[in-house]
Amino acid sequence: MYDVVIIGAGVTGCSIARELSKYQLKICLIEKETDVCCGTSKANSGIVHAGFDSVPGTLHAKLNIQGAALMEQYSEMLDFHFRRNGSLVLCFSDEDRPQLEELLQRGIKNGVKNLSIIEREELKALEPNVSDLAVAALYAPDGGIVCPFGLTIAMAENAAVNGVEFKFSTQVESVKKTGEDFEISTSRGRIVSKTVINAAGLYGDTLHNMVSGEKIEIIPRKGEYCLLDKSNGEVVNATVFQLPGKLGKGVLVTPTVHGNTLIGPTAEDILDKEGVDTTARGLKNLTEKAVLSIPKLPVKTVITSFAGLRAHISREKKDFMIGEVSDCPGFIDAVGIESPGLTSAPAIGLYVADIIKGKLNPAEKTDFIERRKASVDPKSLSFEEHQQLIARNHAYGNIICRCEVISEGEIIDAIRRPLGATTLDGVKRRTRSGMGRCQGGFCAPKIMEIISRETGREETELIKSGEHSLLLSDKLER
Amino acid sequence: MEERFDIVVIGGGPAGLAAAVSARRAGIDSVLIIERDKVLGGILNQCVHNGFGIHTFGEELTGPEYADRYVRMVEDMNIPAELDTMVLDFDADRVLTVVSPEKGLRRIHAGAIILAMGCRERPRGALNIPGYRPAGIYTAGTAQRLINIDGYMPGRDVVILGSGDIGLITARRMALEDARVRCVAELMPYSGGLRRNIVQCLDDFDIPLLLSHTVVEIHGRERLTGVTLAQVDEKLKPIAGTEKHIPCDTLLLSVGLLPENELSRQAGVELSSVTGGPVVDGDLSTSIPGVFACGNVLHVHDLVDWVSLEAETAGKNAADFVKNGKKPAGERVYITPGPGVRYTVPSYVEKGNIGEKVTVRFRVADRYKNASTCALAEGKVLSKKKRMVMAPGEMEELIIDGAALENAASVTVFVEE
Numbered sequence A: 001m002y003d004v005v006i007i008g009a010g011v012t013g014c015s016i017a018r019e020l021s022k023y024q025l026k027i028c029l030i031e032k033e034t035d036v037c038c039g040t041s042k043a044n045s046g047i048v049h050a051g052f053d054s055v056p057g058t059l060h061a062k063l064n065i066q067g068a069a070l071m072e073q074y075s076e077m078l079d080f081h082f083r084r085n086g087s088l089v090l091c092f093s094d095e096d097r098p099q100l101e102e103l104l105q106r107g108i109k110n111g112v113k114n115l116s117i118i119e120r121e122e123l124k125a126l127e128p129n130v131s132d133l134a135v136a137a138l139y140a141p142d143g144g145i146v147c148p149f150g151l152t153i154a155m156a157e158n159a160a161v162n163g164v165e166f167k168f169s170t171q172v173e174s175v176k177k178t179g180e181d182f183e184i185s186t187s188r189g190r191i192v193s194k195t196v197i198n199a200a201g202l203y204g205d206t207l208h209n210m211v212s213g214e215k216i217e218i219i220p221r222k223g224e225y226c227l228l229d230k231s232n233g234e235v236v237n238a239t240v241f242q243l244p245g246k247l248g249k250g251v252l253v254t255p256t257v258h259g260n261t262l263i264g265p266t267a268e269d270i271l272d273k274e275g276v277d278t279t280a281r282g283l284k285n286l287t288e289k290a291v292l293s294i295p296k297l298p299v300k301t302v303i304t305s306f307a308g309l310r311a312h313i314s315r316e317k318k319d320f321m322i323g324e325v326s327d328c329p330g331f332i333d334a335v336g337i338e339s340p341g342l343t344s345a346p347a348i349g350l351y352v353a354d355i356i357k358g359k360l361n362p363a364e365k366t367d368f369i370e371r372r373k374a375s376v377d378p379k380s381l382s383f384e385e386h387q388q389l390i391a392r393n394h395a396y397g398n399i400i401c402r403c404e405v406i407s408e409g410e411i412i413d414a415i416r417r418p419l420g421a422t423t424l425d426g427v428k429r430r431t432r433s434g435m436g437r438c439q440g441g442f443c444a445p446k447i448m449e450i451i452s453r454e455t456g457r458e459e460t461e462l463i464k465s466g467e468h469s470l471l472l473s474d475k476l477e478r
Numbered sequence B: 001m002e003e004r005f006d007i008v009v010i011g012g013g014p015a016g017l018a019a020a021v022s023a024r025r026a027g028i029d030s031v032l033i034i035e036r037d038k039v040l041g042g043i044l045n046q047c048v049h050n051g052f053g054i055h056t057f058g059e060e061l062t063g064p065e066y067a068d069r070y071v072r073m074v075e076d077m078n079i080p081a082e083l084d085t086m087v088l089d090f091d092a093d094r095v096l097t098v099v100s101p102e103k104g105l106r107r108i109h110a111g112a113i114i115l116a117m118g119c120r121e122r123p124r125g126a127l128n129i130p131g132y133r134p135a136g137i138y139t140a141g142t143a144q145r146l147i148n149i150d151g152y153m154p155g156r157d158v159v160i161l162g163s164g165d166i167g168l169i170t171a172r173r174m175a176l177e178d179a180r181v182r183c184v185a186e187l188m189p190y191s192g193g194l195r196r197n198i199v200q201c202l203d204d205f206d207i208p209l210l211l212s213h214t215v216v217e218i219h220g221r222e223r224l225t226g227v228t229l230a231q232v233d234e235k236l237k238p239i240a241g242t243e244k245h246i247p248c249d250t251l252l253l254s255v256g257l258l259p260e261n262e263l264s265r266q267a268g269v270e271l272s273s274v275t276g277g278p279v280v281d282g283d284l285s286t287s288i289p290g291v292f293a294c295g296n297v298l299h300v301h302d303l304v305d306w307v308s309l310e311a312e313t314a315g316k317n318a319a320d321f322v323k324n325g326k327k328p329a330g331e332r333v334y335i336t337p338g339p340g341v342r343y344t345v346p347s348y349v350e351k352g353n354i355g356e357k358v359t360v361r362f363r364v365a366d367r368y369k370n371a372s373t374c375a376l377a378e379g380k381v382l383s384k385k386k387r388m389v390m391a392p393g394e395m396e397e398l399i400i401d402g403a404a405l406e407n408a409a410s411v412t413v414f415v416e417e
Helices: A011-020 A059-078 A094-110 A120-126 A148-161 A201-211 A280-293 A341-360 A383-392 A408-416 A424-431 A443-455 B014-025 B042-046 B063-076 B140-150 B165-176 B195-205 B262-267 B304-324 B402-406
Strands: A002-007 A027-030 A087-091 A116-119 A136-140 A144-146 A165-167 A172-178 A181-186 A189-198 A218-228 A239-242 A252-255 A261-264 A302-313 A321-324 A331-335 A399-401 B003-010 B031-034 B050-052 B086-090 B095-100 B104-115 B119-121 B137-139 B157-161 B180-186 B209-211 B213-219 B226-231 B244-247 B250-253 B257-259 B291-293 B332-337 B341-345 B348-350 B357-364 B368-377 B380-390 B395-401 B410-416
Touching: A002 A011, A002 A181, A002 A341, A011 A027, A011 A148, A011 A331, A011 A341, A027 A148, A027 A189, A059 A094, A059 A144, A059 A148, A059 A341, A087 A094, A087 A120, A094 A116, A094 A136, A116 A120, A120 A136, A144 A148, A148 A341, A148 A424, A172 A201, A189 A201, A189 A341, A201 A218, A201 A302, A201 A331, A218 A280, A239 A280, A261 A280, A321 A341, A331 A341, A383 B104, A399 A408, A399 A443, A408 A424, A408 A443, A424 A443, A443 B140, B003 B014, B003 B304, B014 B031, B014 B042, B014 B063, B014 B104, B014 B304, B042 B063, B042 B140, B050 B063, B063 B304, B086 B104, B086 B262, B104 B304, B119 B140, B137 B140, B140 B165, B140 B250, B157 B165, B157 B213, B157 B226, B165 B180, B165 B195, B165 B250, B180 B213, B262 B291, B291 B304, B304 B357, B332 B341, B341 B410, B357 B368, B357 B402, B357 B410, B368 B395, B380 B395, B380 B402, B380 B410, B395 B402
Parallel strands: A002 A027, A002 A189, A027 A165, A087 A239, A189 A331, B003 B031, B003 B104, B104 B291, B137 B250, B157 B180, B157 B250, B180 B209, B332 B410
Antiparallel strands: A087 A136, A116 A136, A172 A181, A181 A189, A218 A261, A218 A302, A239 A252, A252 A261, A321 A331, B086 B095, B095 B104, B119 B257, B213 B226, B226 B244, B332 B348, B341 B357, B357 B395, B368 B380, B368 B410
C-alpha cells in the first residue's frame, strides 16, 4: 500500500514526486515509457517564461511567476542548466502596438519585474540580428531558458534518492476507488494507494475519466521544431517571440542552454496522442516564420527536427487543471499542463504537495537530501582539474562523442547514476552524446557497446527509447 | 617538460599515414601521428571490399590491406603513433591540446601540423526529412561499421537513400548477408557514386536504382516500419501524386560527406564554403602558416589512391616548412572554378613557390559526355584533357606546368563541351 501513486514521469510528475519526497510518505511513480522525460517534457521550447502571457488571476499566471522565480534556486540546488537570457516579443507594425501595450500591462498585473517596451534602436542594440521590420518589442530581462531534460532528470534523480519508487514500462489499465483507497491495475500488476496524482500529460483525460463523472478531453496540440548547429554561434542572445498579429501566431527563435539555436513551435490540433511526426508543411512554415524575426537565420544548418505534443485541455477557460477531483476525493489532477507548464513545474510540485499534505498530514523527513549533483562536465573544469579527473578515472580521457566531446566516463556515469540510462536516447538526454551535428553517426555503436557492457544486456536487445525500438536486428554468425 | 615534435599529423587514416611516411622520407625524424581510434587505418578498416590501390600499388586490395601497407611503412620507419588519443584543439602557434585515457590531458608543440581528420557523413537531421524519429535509421557508414567491425545487422529490410559510394557498397554488403534491399533512391538524375560501384553493387544484385527520387516521410514510432518515396522534378521538389509507400525496417543514408573541420574552424583556419575543407595554396598549406591539409578533410575524394598521393605532397611540404621556415609570400595566382566546375584544390599558388608541376583537383557540377576539362590563363590554355564521360561523383585533375603559372595572373578551370 502506497500513500501516493503518481502517474506520469514528465516534468510535472517528477516535480511533484521530488516535493513529496521531503515527507514520510511511501510514494510510487508509474511511467508507461522506459525512462523519465519521454513525452511532452522532452519536446518543447525549453523556455522559462517571464509570465506576461498569462491571463491575470489564473493558475497559469500564479504558477508561472512562482516557477520562474524558483528556477534559478532549483538549478543551483539540483545542478541543471538554466540561464536568464531575457525575452523579447517583436512587434512588426505600428497597428499592433496596442497588443504589445496590453501584454506589458498584463505582465505588470501578473507581477513580472523589469518589463518595458523598447523601440527599434534599443532593440537593435540588444539583438543586432533582429529584423529591421520590427518597430518595437516588449523586453523581459527576467525570461530564461532551461534544459528540459536536465530539469526533469534532476528532479527525478533527487526524488529517487529520497525514496520515491519509479516503475517504468508500466501502463495504467484502470483506476478504481475501493472504499478509502485506490486500486490501480497496470500492465505490470496491481498497485494499491491512498491517493493518486494524475500527471499523465496527454493521457490525463483517460485517467481522470476513469474516476470522475465530469468528463474532460485533452487534445494533442502539435508543435514542430528545428534545431540549428552550434557552429553558427549564438544568432540571438534573448528568446525572440513574435507578437501575434497580422502574420498570425508567431514562432520563437531562441538560444538553448547548450549553445544551439532552436526555432519553433508550430501549433496544430491533431487526433493522435502519439503523433510526434514532423511534417513537410510544418517545417516549411516554421522556417518561413522564423526568418521574419531573424532574416540572417542560418536555416540550412538544421541538425535535427522534432515535434512535441502539448496536452491542451478542451474547455472555455484557458488554464491548468490542478486539484482534487470533486467527485473522487483522493484523486488529484495535474492536467492540461501546456505552456507555461515547464516554467511552472517547480511551483506545481509545491501546489500539489500542499494538497497531499492537507489530506495525509505527513511528517517531514529528517534525512531529506536536498541537493543533487550532476555528472562531472569536464568542459567546465580548468586544465589542471581536467587532468586530475582523467588521472583518477581514465574513462574520462576516452572521447566517445566527437561533436559534443563527451567522454566514456560521462556515459558510464549516466548509466550508473540513480535512475540511470538504459537506452540510447536515455544516454543522449543525460550526456548530450549524439546530440551534435553528426547526430550519433560515430558514437552510437560505441555507446551501444558501453550500455551492453554496463547493463549486461546483449546489444541486440538494446533500444533507442520505446520498448519496441530495437536498434539492431541480429548478430552475425562468424 | 614541454613535449615537442617537428611534425604532428592529426589522424591516422590513409591521409595521415601517407603524410607521415612522406615527411619522414623528406628527412624529418620527429613525426607523431595522433589517432583517436584504437588502431591505425581510419575508415579503411571497415571497407572490407576490394578495389583499393590499383593506382598506388598496381593491384586490387581490400581497405584493411591497403591500410596495412602504410601501417607497415610507419612501423618500419619507427614513426610513433598515439592511439586512442583525441585532439581537442590547436592554435595558430601550433600548440595542440590532446587527451587520451592513458596519458590524460596534455599539450604538444608542433613545428608543423598536418590535418588529416577525414570526413563524416551527413545525417538525417541535415536533410530534415519529415516524419517520426524511430530506431532503424543509420548512415551507410555506421551500418558498414556495425556489420564489418561489430558483427551486427542493423536491420533486414532495407531502403537506401543516396547513391554515394558508401551507400552502394553497403547495399551490396547487406544483400550478401541476405538482407532484402528494396532500392537505392537518388535525389539527382544521376548517381553520386563511381560507375563501377553501380554495376558491381546494384546491377549484379538486382537492386533497383531509382533516380530523381527521395524519401518524403518516415514511418514508425519505435522501429522504422516504412518510408514514403516520391519522384522529384528538375528543381528537386517532390512531385505530388508520385508518392509510394515502401515497407522497410531500416533506412540507410548515403547523402554526402562533409570534411571534418571542427578543429580547423576552432583554430581559425579559413574554410571553403563549397568543399567545407580548408582553403589551401599549391603547397597544401592552409591560411595558418605551418598547418597543412590533405585527404578528405581537405576535399572529399573518390579513390584512396588520390588521397595517398595528395598526402605525400602535404608531408613533403610540411617537412620543407620545418627545415626552411615559411617561404616568402609571393604574388598569388588564383585558380578559380569556371563553368561546370564546383571547386578547385588548390585555390591559389604563390609565385616563386610554384613547383615543377601543379596538380589541380576538382569536381564537375554535372554529367558530361565527350567534353574537355581546361585550365585557362589570360586566354592561354595551360592544360587540357579530353574526357569521354564525366560525373560529379568522380574527381578530375589537370596537371599544369609550373613555369606557365609563374607567368599567369589568374587561372580558370572549366568544362568545355
